[in-house]
Amino acid sequence: MGKSILREMALGNVNPSEGPFKQTPEYRNALKILMETEQKLMALLTDDDMAVYEEFNTAHMNFSVMENSMKYTQGYITGAAMILEVMLGKDSLYYE
Numbered sequence: 001m002g003k004s005i006l007r008e009m010a011l012g013n014v015n016p017s018e019g020p021f022k023q024t025p026e027y028r029n030a031l032k033i034l035m036e037t038e039q040k041l042m043a044l045l046t047d048d049d050m051a052v053y054e055e056f057n058t059a060h061m062n063f064s065v066m067e068n069s070m071k072y073t074q075g076y077i078t079g080a081a082m083i084l085e086v087m088l089g090k091d092s093l094y095y096e
Helices: 005-010 025-044 047-088
Strands: none
Touching: 025 047
């Protein structure tokens, strides 16, 4: 039997959110549009506007990190509930 994935995660040796991921053409295109649009917007802003934009951008990034963390955690909870339901042969463990 190989290493325990749960033990490796607990020890910090495995972090699913790190590492490479497949950058699809759709991903690359969306990133390109995002960057081009940001450049256009920044060219229109005054110095005062730029400060507000940077504050907004930082707040948005912080919010996105928190939201993604919650969704990631909820995904594990949902997956664990599915496994328990299959293993225990019980219905609706997730919603009780």
